[in-house]
Amino acid sequence: MTYFADVAALTRKDLLLELRVKETLPSMLLFVIATLTIFHFALPRGTGDTAALGLLWSAIVFTALLGLTRAFVAEREQGLFDALVLAPCDRSAIWLAKSLAVLTFLVCAELVALPAFEAFFSGLDGRTIAAVALADIGIAAVGTLFGAMAVAGRARELLLPLLFLPMAIPIVVGGVGGYLWFLVLYDAIFALLAWAMFEYVVAEV
Amino acid sequence: MTGDTPSEWQYVAAAYLVVFVTVLLWVAIIGAKLQRLQREVGDLVESARRTHG
Amino acid sequence: MRRTLAARSAAATSALAVVLLTLSIGLIFFWAPTDADQGFSQRIFYFHVPIALTAYVCFGWGAWKALRVLWKRDDRADVASYVAIHQGVVFGALTLLTGSIWARASWGVWWSWSENQLVLFLVLFLFYCAYFMLRFSLEPGRSRANMSAVYALFGVVLIPVSFLAIRLSQKFIHPVVFNSHGPQMSGSQFVTFLVSLAGMLALFATLYQVELAGKRLDASLRELRELLV
Numbered sequence: 001m002t003y004f005a006d007v008a009a010l011t012r013k014d015l016l017l018e019l020r021v022k023e024t025l026p027s028m029l030l031f032v033i034a035t036l037t038i039f040h041f042a043l044p045r046g047t048g049d050t051a052a053l054g055l056l057w058s059a060i061v062f063t064a065l066l067g068l069t070r071a072f073v074a075e076r077e078q079g080l081f082d083a084l085v086l087a088p089c090d091r092s093a094i095w096l097a098k099s100l101a102v103l104t105f106l107v108c109a110e111l112v113a114l115p116a117f118e119a120f121f122s123g124l125d126g127r128t129i130a131a132v133a134l135a136d137i138g139i140a141a142v143g144t145l146f147g148a149m150a151v152a153g154r155a156r157e158l159l160l161p162l163l164f165l166p167m168a169i170p171i172v173v174g175g176v177g178g179y180l181w182f183l184v185l186y187d188a189i190f191a192l193l194a195w196a197m198f199e200y201v202v203a204e205v
Numbered sequence: 206m207t208g209d210t211p212s213e214w215q216y217v218a219a220a221y222l223v224v225f226v227t228v229l230l231w232v233a234i235i236g237a238k239l240q241r242l243q244r245e246v247g248d249l250v251e252s253a254r255r256t257h258g
Numbered sequence: 259m260r261r262t263l264a265a266r267s268a269a270a271t272s273a274l275a276v277v278l279l280t281l282s283i284g285l286i287f288f289w290a291p292t293d294a295d296q297g298f299s300q301r302i303f304y305f306h307v308p309i310a311l312t313a314y315v316c317f318g319w320g321a322w323k324a325l326r327v328l329w330k331r332d333d334r335a336d337v338a339s340y341v342a343i344h345q346g347v348v349f350g351a352l353t354l355l356t357g358s359i360w361a362r363a364s365w366g367v368w369w370s371w372s373e374n375q376l377v378l379f380l381v382l383f384l385f386y387c388a389y390f391m392l393r394f395s396l397e398p399g400r401s402r403a404n405m406s407a408v409y410a411l412f413g414v415v416l417i418p419v420s421f422l423a424i425r426l427s428q429k430f431i432h433p434v435v436f437n438s439h440g441p442q443m444s445g446s447q448f449v450t451f452l453v454s455l456a457g458m459l460a461l462f463a464t465l466y467q468v469e470l471a472g473k474r475l476d477a478s479l480r481e482l483r484e485l486l487v
Contacts, residue, residue: 050430142412145408149392149405149408149409150392150395152396152401152405153392153395153396154395154396155391155394155395156395159388159391159392159395162387162388162391163388163391163392163409165384166381166382166384166385166388166416167385167412167416169381169420169423170416170419170420170422170423173423173424173426173427174423174426176427176430177426177427177429177430179426182422182423182426185419186419189415189419190412190415190419193411193412193415197328197408197411197412200328200404200405200407200408201404201405201408203400203401203404213297213298213299213363214298216299216302216359216360216362216363217298217299217301217302217363219359220302220305220306220355220356220359220360220363221283221302221305223352223355223356223359224305224309224352224356227348227352228461231348231465235468235469235472238472239472242472242475242476242479245479245483246479249479249482249483249486252486252487253486256486
């Protein structure tokens with residue numbers, strides 16, 4: 001059971017850090033509201049509900065990218081990555097912990113974004129909320145893995161969107177179409193793959 | 206040329222031409238690489254002769 | 259010993275590619291019947307689909323080599339994986355180009371979101387182009403090999419998932435008239451298609467081996483230079 005103890009400890013570290021620094025989450029909140037506002041101006045009058053829904057998903061994906069970009073930067077800048085990797089825990093535990101932290105940030109951001117969307121555009125239903133919840137898991141799982149990859153190289157913040165956005169396309173389709181079963185499938189496949197592959201991403205240089 | 210839209214066979218020809226040109230380009234690039242490699246081998250043989258010859 | 263085998267193999271596949279592709283061009287333009295529904299422009303399909311299928315093979319082969327990088331820690335497999343994916347992107351770009359020309363010839367538009375395979379290739383093209391961005395941003399070495407391999411594996415898993423997503427999306431995307439249903443091929447059409455497919459695969463095999471040999475030669479030369487100078 002030390003595996004889950006490790007995960008809990010690492011997740012707690014990330015959440016406490018954010019609580020102290022208050023960098024990532026406020027930015028995400030502001031960003032998502034600003035994005036939704038821009039989208040209001042981007043939609044011509046008379047556009048249907050589905051179009052607005054599509055924009056919700058766009059907003060979520062880009063807000064998630066914002067959060068993900070920050071996810072490993074702290075470790076990278078302070079050289080903690082090597083220390084983390086030397087820690088006597090399963091490498092995949094690092095991935096799980098980081099994903100849970102990212103997931104928490106995403107959910108918090110959406111607790112603000114979804115009511116805002118309902119107020120700005122209306123048309124939010126239970127199915128969409130469920131889809132958002134499921135999509136969050138996939139975004140956190142895949143985004144954390146790719147975030148670790150992106151941060152290892154020179155391009156960093158530039159690279160993460162390029163790596164992540166093609167993977168986000170099926171999520172958006174599942175979300176807009178309300179295909180919950182597809183989102184579950186996506187989450188299961190890619191979370192498993194990310195969990196298994198993470199150790200190769202942080203292996204010694 | 207009256208400037209009407211290309212006929213069907215011209216589209217087909219364009220498609221095959223695109224493939225052909227791509228393969229030609231690839232051959233050209235490999236050819237250039239081969240030339241560079243030949244030059245480098247020549248340089249290395251030169252310097253090997255000088256140091257060990 | 260290994261080198262002679264590789265040279266012979268490359269010679270064999272290139273000969274095969276030349277023969278098959280020449281034969282297929284002959285068949286396409288002189289033997290295959292004109293399609294009743296789509297007319298003359300349907301003949302683009304005899305190259306377009308084999309190129310697409312070959313691209314899938316490229317990505318699959320690249321993923322296989324990627325697996326060897328991670329599983330067997332085979333460093334040679336990293337270059338092989340890179341070359342295969344590079345070829346895949348080239349064939350993928352060709353798929354998009356020929357598909358676009360086909361759309362234009364058939365329906366007068368340069369792109370159709372209703373063509374599932376075409377949209378899939380757009381997504382894959384974006385994904386695998388990012389593969390190269392990833393490689394460029396990392397220093398050569400085991401770490402880059404590992405990350406490239408992980409990304410390549412994600413890519414190959416993404417192919418069916420994306421295809422499913424695209425099919426699902428057709429239900430709520432504004433339905434467009436321009437669409438082609440998988441052609442029901444007559445016997446002679448099918449034969450022509452197969453010959454073309456075999457030719458394209460042989461072409462990939464040839465290009466792959468030549469490019470790989472070139473990269474390996476580069477690496478050997480670098481090593482030689484370090485030893486001599």
